Amino acid sequence: MKFLGFIVxxxxxxxxxxxxxxxxxxxxxNSPASLHLSDYYIENAVDQTKVPNLVTAVLADYxxxxxMFETSVIFCAGLACFLLLRDFREKKERFYRHxxxxxxxxxxxxxxxxKTGKEFEHMDKDxxxxxxxxxxxxxxxxxxxxxxxxxxxxxxDFSPGGGFQGGVIFxxxxxxxxxxxxxxxxxxxxxxxxxxxxxxxxxxxxxxxxAICMPMGGRFLDYAAxxxxxxxxxxxxxxxxxxxxxxxxMAVTAVMAIIYINIVSEGRHDEGL
Amino acid sequence: MTDLLALIVAKYNYxxxxxxxxxxxxxxxxxxxxxxxxxxxxxxxxxxxLFYVSIGYKRDATIPIIQSAHGGQDAHAAVIHAAxxxxxxxxxxxxxxxxxxxxxxxxxxxLAVRIYQRYQTLxxxxxRMRLVDIGPEK
Amino acid sequence: MHWPIDLIVLTxxxxxxxxxxxxxxxxxxxxxxxxxxxxxCLLWTIMGAVDVAFTEASVGAGVSTVFFVAxxxxxxxxxxx
Numbered sequence: 001m002k003f004l005g006f007i008v009x010x011x012x013x014x015x016x017x018x019x020x021x022x023x024x025x026x027x028x029x030n031s032p033a034s035l036h037l038s039d040y041y042i043e044n045a046v047d048q049t050k051v052p053n054l055v056t057a058v059l060a061d062y063x064x065x066x067x068m069f070e071t072s073v074i075f076c077a078g079l080a081c082f083l084l085l086r087d088f089r090e091k092k093e094r095f096y097r098h099x100x101x102x103x104x105x106x107x108x109x110x111x112x113x114x115k116t117g118k119e120f121e122h123m124d125k126d127x128x129x130x131x132x133x134x135x136x137x138x139x140x141x142x143x144x145x146x147x148x149x150x151x152x153x154x155x156x157d158f159s160p161g162g163g164f165q166g167g168v169i170f171x172x173x174x175x176x177x178x179x180x181x182x183x184x185x186x187x188x189x190x191x192x193x194x195x196x197x198x199x200x201x202x203x204x205x206x207x208x209x210x211a212i213c214m215p216m217g218g219r220f221l222d223y224a225a226x227x228x229x230x231x232x233x234x235x236x237x238x239x240x241x242x243x244x245x246x247x248x249x250m251a252v253t254a255v256m257a258i259i260y261i262n263i264v265s266e267g268r269h270d271e272g273l
Numbered sequence: 274m275t276d277l278l279a280l281i282v283a284k285y286n287y288x289x290x291x292x293x294x295x296x297x298x299x300x301x302x303x304x305x306x307x308x309x310x311x312x313x314x315x316x317x318x319x320x321x322x323l324f325y326v327s328i329g330y331k332r333d334a335t336i337p338i339i340q341s342a343h344g345g346q347d348a349h350a351a352v353i354h355a356a357x358x359x360x361x362x363x364x365x366x367x368x369x370x371x372x373x374x375x376x377x378x379x380x381x382x383x384l385a386v387r388i389y390q391r392y393q394t395l396x397x398x399x400x401r402m403r404l405v406d407i408g409p410e411k
Numbered sequence: 412m413h414w415p416i417d418l419i420v421l422t423x424x425x426x427x428x429x430x431x432x433x434x435x436x437x438x439x440x441x442x443x444x445x446x447x448x449x450x451x452c453l454l455w456t457i458m459g460a461v462d463v464a465f466t467e468a469s470v471g472a473g474v475s476t477v478f479f480v481a482x483x484x485x486x487x488x489x490x491x492x
Contacts, residue, residue, distance in 0.1 A: 289421050289425065293425060296428050304432065306437075308440070308479075308482070309440070315475075316428050316431070319451050319467075326463055329460070334459070335459070336459045336461050338461075363460075364462055364463050371463070382479070386485050389485070389486040394487075395487060396490070396491055
């Protein structure tokens with residue numbers, strides 16, 4: 001089987017290598033990919049949309065339809081992870097630890113949940129003592145990571161960045177909270193229902209901004225028709241792009257957190273890494 | 274000989290990208306573990322994205338962010354030449370591709386965890402034997 | 412674009428890819444995969460695709476590695492081949 005796979009791979013590789021003989025030279029400014037449509041985008045995007053970052057201008061304005069479906073693909077991925085793994089059964093056995101002496105209490109079955117106050121704490125099955133240095137450093141770092149994520153979303157028009165990158169960074173800050181403390185801290189702070197609503201709201205903001213253009217007189221995703229609604233009609237396309245990027249960021253944040261929580265706890269939302 | 278050298282200098286990047294793609298394809302076909310197959314799929318995807326982005330590169334051109342438009346005033350002052358800026362269109366399409374690849378990776382990991390819960394293994398030959406014994410999930 | 416840097420980073424990328432699919436410990440695969448993503452990000456920066464490099468750095472070398480390690484935590488760590 002491996003030998004057969006190797007033969008097939010070598011044949012395909014040889015065919016592709018033969019095909020590279022037809023390609024234009026590396027770095028050629030007159031290659032066919034760089035001639036027809038991209039010249040129009042490079043020369044006219046700043047005049048029409050007032051956004052210096054050409055990639056964001058093309059992504060959120062000229063090709064906004066693709067980005068809308070990309071956001072819905074991310075939302076569907078979060079939904080699929082939730083549907084595949086989520087386990088709503090109540091876990092029967094629980095472990096509690098008496099903090100002053102270190103004695104461990106193992107409750108094998110039963111519905112009664114012991115109240116954990118200052119003396120007892122709820123414990124995972126594979127418990128390690130929590131490290132003070134990691135907890136303190138992460139606790140200080142997480143707000144700065146979140147401010148950086150919001151900065152990346154807001155400055156997507158002027159520097160490399162945009163909605164998707166900022167959303168992933170915000171999601172990683174939530175994952176950092178789950179890793180450095182434990183999963184229960186994250187789940188208690190941001191409940192599962194809130195994450196689901198956040199993800200759906202992100203997609204709704206994108207499609208909503210695109211759909212509002214139609215009663216205002218333009219076509220779907222035609223941000224220029226929103227000019228009576230904004231405070232600066234000269235920059236209306238840039239403002240429409242900003243709103244749309246915020247929607248993408250919100251959806252991506254929530255979905256990254258949902259996928260991590262469901263994978264690491266096998267759907268039970270109690271223990272984690 | 275100089276002809277061959279000129280050919281190599283012009284095209285060696287494409288050859289290395291094809292080699293990377295074939296490494297990913299071999300991992301998807303020939304490896305037994307499901308997670309190794311996933312890694313191979315991801316290597317294949319990023320190699321294709323690398324190839325696509327390299328089409329847009331222009332010699333002696335700068336990144337596709339227009340400097341003269343910063344600062345609030347309108348950018349009618351400077352005329353923009355298309356040959357000065359790297360082609361932004363492949364970047365846009367490949368951003369969508371990277372996003373879709375990470376979404377697929379997340380769902381594939383969830384599927385792998387589910388398969389392990391049911392059959393206690395992730396190796397393909399053992400899975401095939403246990404599928405006959407235990408039967409698929411009802 | 413400086414061709415020696417390009418060639419060196421491409422060689423690293425190919426070595427990381429071959430190593431990631433050959434080791435028998437899945438945690439080592441996860442870390443090598445993160446290194447592969449980071450080298451790809453460097454390649455795109457060399458080529459001038461800064462948006463794509465930013466996305467790959469945050470997604471590939473960040474969140475993707477975390478998902479991988481989380482999945483290995485819940486399944487087995489050794490593999491036969």
